[in-house]
Amino acid sequence: MSHHVRQSLTVLGAALVAGALAACSGDATSPTGAIVPDSQIESDVAVVGAVVVAGDASDYGTTDGSSDYSGDAAVRMLRRSSAAAVTIMSGCVPLSASYQLIFHGGTDTLDVDRTRQYFSGGVCQNAFASGSTDSVAYTGTDSLAVNDTAFVYHGTRARVFDVSGSGSPLASATTHVWNGTSAGAAAFTYTGAANIRAYTGTGVDTATNVTFAHPRAGEVYPDTGTISHWVNWTLNVTGARTETKSVTRHVVATFNGTNDIPLQVFDAETGALKLTCTLDLAVHRIVPGSCH
Numbered sequence: 001m002s003h004h005v006r007q008s009l010t011v012l013g014a015a016l017v018a019g020a021l022a023a024c025s026g027d028a029t030s031p032t033g034a035i036v037p038d039s040q041i042e043s044d045v046a047v048v049g050a051v052v053v054a055g056d057a058s059d060y061g062t063t064d065g066s067s068d069y070s071g072d073a074a075v076r077m078l079r080r081s082s083a084a085a086v087t088i089m090s091g092c093v094p095l096s097a098s099y100q101l102i103f104h105g106g107t108d109t110l111d112v113d114r115t116r117q118y119f120s121g122g123v124c125q126n127a128f129a130s131g132s133t134d135s136v137a138y139t140g141t142d143s144l145a146v147n148d149t150a151f152v153y154h155g156t157r158a159r160v161f162d163v164s165g166s167g168s169p170l171a172s173a174t175t176h177v178w179n180g181t182s183a184g185a186a187a188f189t190y191t192g193a194a195n196i197r198a199y200t201g202t203g204v205d206t207a208t209n210v211t212f213a214h215p216r217a218g219e220v221y222p223d224t225g226t227i228s229h230w231v232n233w234t235l236n237v238t239g240a241r242t243e244t245k246s247v248t249r250h251v252v253a254t255f256n257g258t259n260d261i262p263l264q265v266f267d268a269e270t271g272a273l274k275l276t277c278t279l280d281l282a283v284h285r286i287v288p289g290s291c292h
Contacts, residue, residue, distance in 0.1 A: 064178070103284050194239050277291040
């Protein structure tokens with residue numbers, strides 16, 4: 001996986017995000033008809049959703065690849081499950097860490113700031129115990145920024161994290177399974193020859209049974225599981241023509257143990273499949289020409 005880690009970096013802060021997304025067409029100047037057709041919106045959603053999903057997958061892979069769960073530098077068993085399930089309990093000392101993952105040749109960054117607690121049988125522990133710790137719970141924030149020349153997408157999302165292994169204890173389980181949710185705000189802009197497409201709004205992510213074999217034997221990508229990305233945006237078009245419309249879509253990426261995985265875009269209201277693409281987890285981008 002093309003990323004590396006830098007320790008103890010601060011989070012960029014909770015704010016809306018802004019940037020520029022390079023996509024195809026959607027630049028109509030005709031006085032009639034849709035300025036930005038649904039097909040263009042779905043393409044935009046797929047491109048942005050791919051970056052979000054790939055960043056999460058890299059985070060899972062980095063965290064789960066650690067063999068020492070007891071130190072900040074090594075404990076990266078990140079991810080989340082339902083917000084309701086996460087509680088930083090009294091009586092145990094939570095541990096905090098900040099780090100940054102860097103992707104896509106050094107252009108994309110994911111800054112993470114989180115607090116963790118260890119658990120055994122639902123009871124919190126002050127330290128990781130190889131013979132009994134069966135889950136790790138996280139709360140925190142992260143900030144995603146994409147800065148390559150193709151498009152610039154800065155993201156900040158406040159997330160609630162909850163981590164658990166599928167076996168007990170974690171140190172000897174044959175698989176580790178990550179589940180979770182996150183929510184936050186985003187905005188991005190595409191500047192075309194005739195129009196500017198600016199999206200702003202919120203997103204909710206759900207990770208379901210994202211699974212790695214344990215111990216890792218060179219596996220980089222999750223073997224199974226899904227990440228869903230729900231968007232509720234407003235699109236404002238300016239330039240040769242103007243238009244404002246609501247955008248609700250549902251993105252689902254399904255892991256298969258390789259770097260090329262299917263990413264689908266659905267109509268969030270009807271559930272109809274609108275677009276299918278291939279996401280290359282190694283470069284955090286949609287494979288060119290793969291969408292149909």
